[in-house]
Amino acid sequence: xxxxxxxxxxxxxxxxxTGAGSSRRAQLxxxxxxxxATRGYSQTTVRDxxxxxxxxxxxxxxxFASKEAMLTEILRDFMGNLLTEIRDIAEAGQTPRxxxxxxxxxxxxxxxxxxxxxxxxxxxxxxxTTTPEFAFVHKASLDVEKVWLGVLKQGQAEGDFxxxxxxxxxxxxxxxxxxxTVRWYSPRGRLQHRTVADQYLEMLHGGLLA
Amino acid sequence: xxxxxxxxxxxxxxxxxTGAGSSRRAQLxxxxxxxxATRGYSQTTVRDxxxxxxxxxxxxxxxFASKEAMLTEILRDFMGNLLTEIRDIAEAGQTPRxxxxxxxxxxxxxxxxxxxxxxxxxxxxxxxTTTPEFAFVHKASLDVEKVWLGVLKQGQAEGDFxxxxxxxxxxxxxxxxxxxTVRWYSPRGRLQHRTVADQYLEMLHGGLLA
Amino acid sequence: xxxxxxxxxxxxxxxxxTGAGSSRRAQLxxxxxxxxATRGYSQTTVRDxxxxxxxxxxxxxxxFASKEAMLTEILRDFMGNLLTEIRDIAEAGQTPRxxxxxxxxxxxxxxxxxxxxxxxxxxxxxxxTTTPEFAFVHKASLDVEKVWLGVLKQGQAEGDFxxxxxxxxxxxxxxxxxxxTVRWYSPRGRLQHRTVADQYLEMLHGGLLA
Amino acid sequence: xxxxxxxxxxxxxxxxxTGAGSSRRAQLxxxxxxxxATRGYSQTTVRDxxxxxxxxxxxxxxxFASKEAMLTEILRDFMGNLLTEIRDIAEAGQTPRxxxxxxxxxxxxxxxxxxxxxxxxxxxxxxxTTTPEFAFVHKASLDVEKVWLGVLKQGQAEGDFxxxxxxxxxxxxxxxxxxxTVRWYSPRGRLQHRTVADQYLEMLHGGLLA
DNA sequence: GATGAATGAGTATTCATTCAT
DNA sequence: GATGAATGAATACTCATTCAT
Numbered sequence: 001x002x003x004x005x006x007x008x009x010x011x012x013x014x015x016x017x018t019g020a021g022s023s024r025r026a027q028l029x030x031x032x033x034x035x036x037a038t039r040g041y042s043q044t045t046v047r048d049x050x051x052x053x054x055x056x057x058x059x060x061x062x063x064f065a066s067k068e069a070m071l072t073e074i075l076r077d078f079m080g081n082l083l084t085e086i087r088d089i090a091e092a093g094q095t096p097r098x099x100x101x102x103x104x105x106x107x108x109x110x111x112x113x114x115x116x117x118x119x120x121x122x123x124x125x126x127x128x129t130t131t132p133e134f135a136f137v138h139k140a141s142l143d144v145e146k147v148w149l150g151v152l153k154q155g156q157a158e159g160d161f162x163x164x165x166x167x168x169x170x171x172x173x174x175x176x177x178x179x180x181t182v183r184w185y186s187p188r189g190r191l192q193h194r195t196v197a198d199q200y201l202e203m204l205h206g207g208l209l210a
Numbered sequence: 211x212x213x214x215x216x217x218x219x220x221x222x223x224x225x226x227x228t229g230a231g232s233s234r235r236a237q238l239x240x241x242x243x244x245x246x247a248t249r250g251y252s253q254t255t256v257r258d259x260x261x262x263x264x265x266x267x268x269x270x271x272x273x274f275a276s277k278e279a280m281l282t283e284i285l286r287d288f289m290g291n292l293l294t295e296i297r298d299i300a301e302a303g304q305t306p307r308x309x310x311x312x313x314x315x316x317x318x319x320x321x322x323x324x325x326x327x328x329x330x331x332x333x334x335x336x337x338x339t340t341t342p343e344f345a346f347v348h349k350a351s352l353d354v355e356k357v358w359l360g361v362l363k364q365g366q367a368e369g370d371f372x373x374x375x376x377x378x379x380x381x382x383x384x385x386x387x388x389x390x391t392v393r394w395y396s397p398r399g400r401l402q403h404r405t406v407a408d409q410y411l412e413m414l415h416g417g418l419l420a
Numbered sequence: 421x422x423x424x425x426x427x428x429x430x431x432x433x434x435x436x437x438t439g440a441g442s443s444r445r446a447q448l449x450x451x452x453x454x455x456x457a458t459r460g461y462s463q464t465t466v467r468d469x470x471x472x473x474x475x476x477x478x479x480x481x482x483x484f485a486s487k488e489a490m491l492t493e494i495l496r497d498f499m500g501n502l503l504t505e506i507r508d509i510a511e512a513g514q515t516p517r518x519x520x521x522x523x524x525x526x527x528x529x530x531x532x533x534x535x536x537x538x539x540x541x542x543x544x545x546x547x548x549t550t551t552p553e554f555a556f557v558h559k560a561s562l563d564v565e566k567v568w569l570g571v572l573k574q575g576q577a578e579g580d581f582x583x584x585x586x587x588x589x590x591x592x593x594x595x596x597x598x599x600x601t602v603r604w605y606s607p608r609g610r611l612q613h614r615t616v617a618d619q620y621l622e623m624l625h626g627g628l629l630a
Numbered sequence: 631x632x633x634x635x636x637x638x639x640x641x642x643x644x645x646x647x648t649g650a651g652s653s654r655r656a657q658l659x660x661x662x663x664x665x666x667a668t669r670g671y672s673q674t675t676v677r678d679x680x681x682x683x684x685x686x687x688x689x690x691x692x693x694f695a696s697k698e699a700m701l702t703e704i705l706r707d708f709m710g711n712l713l714t715e716i717r718d719i720a721e722a723g724q725t726p727r728x729x730x731x732x733x734x735x736x737x738x739x740x741x742x743x744x745x746x747x748x749x750x751x752x753x754x755x756x757x758x759t760t761t762p763e764f765a766f767v768h769k770a771s772l773d774v775e776k777v778w779l780g781v782l783k784q785g786q787a788e789g790d791f792x793x794x795x796x797x798x799x800x801x802x803x804x805x806x807x808x809x810x811t812v813r814w815y816s817p818r819g820r821l822q823h824r825t826v827a828d829q830y831l832e833m834l835h836g837g838l839l840a
Numbered sequence: 841g842a843t844g845a846a847t848g849a850g851t852a853t854t855c856a857t858t859c860a861t
Numbered sequence: 862g863a864t865g866a867a868t869g870a871a872t873a874c875t876c877a878t879t880c881a882t
Contacts (some may be wrong), residue, residue, distance in 0.1 A: 040252065040337060130253075159420055173410060205418060209371065267853090268852095444862090462670065463756065476864060478866090547673065582836070596811070623803055628795070686846070688874075
């Protein structure tokens with residue numbers, strides 16, 4: 001919740017008061033994240049980013065070693081924060097059911113707060129799984145999975161959740177349903193993230209049938 | 211079921227039954243679909259496709275007007291067949307619950323049968339929503355949505371499904387959970403599509419809570 | 421006058437009765453000449469010509485060895501006929517003034533009859549002077565010049581024409597003014613070639629001043 | 631006379647007076663103009679130009695958006711300057727005959743000064759009339775024609791020129807005879823542009839007949 | 841920090857031409 | 862005579878990146 005994810009930092013970055021040098025980086029990263037997310041990483045040119053930032057493309061290389069380095073930084077930030085947050089939630093000493101709900105609420109908050117990073121993570125799977133430089137993303141994903149699976153299995157053991165469901169499939173089911181909302185969720189749309197979360201929890205808890 | 215989706219056609223391409231010329235096209239489209247899906251459309255070069263097909267890149271233009279035209283044909287094929295199939299299912303005169311289950315089974319079958327087309331549809335959203343040439347994909351998506359929503363609403367009216375859930379959100383929830391499986395589902399893996407479908411239906415029907 | 425220039429032959433070619441095999445060649449050459457002239461030689465593709473002829477581009481090579489061979493044949497035809505005609509006129513035993521008028525009338529007739537060949541000769545000078553294969557065009561041009569210069573010089577010697585003008589410059593002046601009309605002359609336009617010829621002769625004979 | 635046509639500017643390009651950046655542009659445009667004029671626009675490759683400039687072909691795109699943009703700039707420069715000059719001459723308050731002579735001298739000077747631009751204008755008519763992007767050239771040509779026609783008609787009205795000649799045809803006659811000289815005129819040849827102009831004026835004024 | 845000019849490797853596409861059928 | 866598939870070389874253009882100023 002108290003996150004320093006790039007999109008948030010970027011908003012602060014425009015004040016041009018706090019953080020001097022690093023705010024410029026964050027600003028540029030925020031621009032890059034948005035463009036990477038909306039146009040796709042490889043459809044976004046370094047010049048696109050520079051144009052949006054009001055500088056020349058060559059000047060970007062004073063801040064980042066390469067285009068790929070920008071994406072790496074965005075994703076590393078994102079995955080790192082995500083992992084910290086969900087670990088905090090899982091270790092908060094609640095019941096498995098409360099923990100699961102907490103993870104789910106957190107996911108929707110994350111989508112609300114840093115939609116571009118989430119979209120990147122969702123849409124660039126081809127790039128992320130192909131390029132060895134992005135193996136760390138996959139690794140972090142496995143760590144995330146471990147936390148969720150822990151909660152699910154504990155919940156089955158304690159009788160919170162149905163025991164006839166495969167935990168791995170259950171995790172993927174929930175994960176995919178939730179993270180996919182980034183594609184249509186609009187922070188300023190009719191449905192607020194809290195509302196969507198509540199509805200999704202309803203479905204997950206009780207199912208569709210009357 | 212009686213589908214002529216590109217991947218299927220390609221496999222049967224050597225039969226020379228549907229006309230000499232078109233089998234070559236289907237062959238090339240199948241190659242393109244796989245590469246587009248696994249590396250991403252813009253990461254796949256025309257030369258990649260041609261290499262895989264054993265011809266020179268320029269020769270591809272004897273069969274297709276452009277790289278984009280290949281993607282268009284793949285997606286048009288896919289969306290067209292999908293729409294036909296789900297309409298057949300929805301109009302088969304079953305109960306809404308049976309219809310919904312049918313739609314879901316069909317989705318998993320589709321993922322099993324033409325994984326590359328599905329992956330393309332899932333992963334290239336940036337391209338598909340940005341480029342005006344691909345507006346037809348969005349249009350077809352809306353048609354698909356209409357069919358699903360029809361089933362869901364009828365089910366709520368007839369008391370099959372819970373009435374306190376928003377049908378639009380419910381559709382997205384199901385759709386995203388299912389189609390996302392294309393990212394990890396392996397046709398030759400441990401879990402067969404039928405198994406996954408059954409588990410997902412379990413969760414959807416009754417929810418997670420014990 | 422009784423010329424066998426390609427454009428004329430082409431018109432006969434559509435009858436598909438006379439000349440069997442050679443009429444097909446002429447037909448194709450006529451198509452090529454028109455396209456070369458209107459779009460430019462290098463802007464015209466072999467496929468353009470084939471499309472217009474209703475065959476595939478590869479099939480053109482049954483008739484001609486290459487695209488360049490088509491242009492060569494068109495120009496060789498044209499230059500050959502032109503040379504024959506103007507020699508006939510120059511040797512017809514008239515006064516130099518009558519001969520000059522005859523040459524001029526003939527030029528306008530040629531433009532009227534085979535506009536595309538003339539346009540080619542006018543517009544493709546860059547290609548014609550650069551490519552060694554087209555040296556024959558330049559050679560024929562010199563032969564044409566010789567005939568005109570002969571008439572002009574004889575006219576000066578016999579007192580028909582002013583002696584204070586440089587014959588070489590005079591020739592170029594007349595030649596360029598006349599042949600350039602191919603760019604705006606329309607066989608079916610308001611001004612018929614005979615009319616234009618008469619007006620140009622008026623100017624050439626008496627000048628502009630009142 | 632006080633012209634800033636591209637060829638001229640290019641020669642002075644190293645002065646670094648009109649601003650560093652623009653002199654490089656002018657240099658490159660001068661190279662392009664010469665090559666376009668001598669080999670033809672479509673026979674000239676971007677690499678040809680870059681080679682001549684001593685840079686890589688891709689680097690040209692740092693200065694110009696496209697090959698076509700280079701031609702556009704060359705022609706726009708040329709037509710703009712030409713129009714300014716002939717309007718100055720026509721409005722200088724001389725007799726129509728003096729004005730006409732002035733226009734003609736100016737034409738020869740232009741050919742002498744910027745032969746490549748003139749040649750382009752003369753030789754690329756197929757391209758210029760086909761491609762819609764070059765419609766501005768045709769428009770400027772009509773403006774030029776208006777100025778010349780004004781002088782000719784006024785001259786007929788005031789009795790300077792013969793009244794029995796069609797002004798439109800007279801204009802084309804003069805225009806074509808003069809501009810065509812760009813094909814054979816050599817700035818360093820035996821005949822200087824002034825000499826050619828004088829001879830052409832002689833013919834135009836008094837005609838050929840003795 | 842930023843500019844502007846350039847690199848160099850690639851990228852889709854074009855097109856004259858060939859040739860087995 | 863014609864087809865249709867393919868070649869191979871070229872073509873305009875793109876773009877991440879470098880670097881002297």
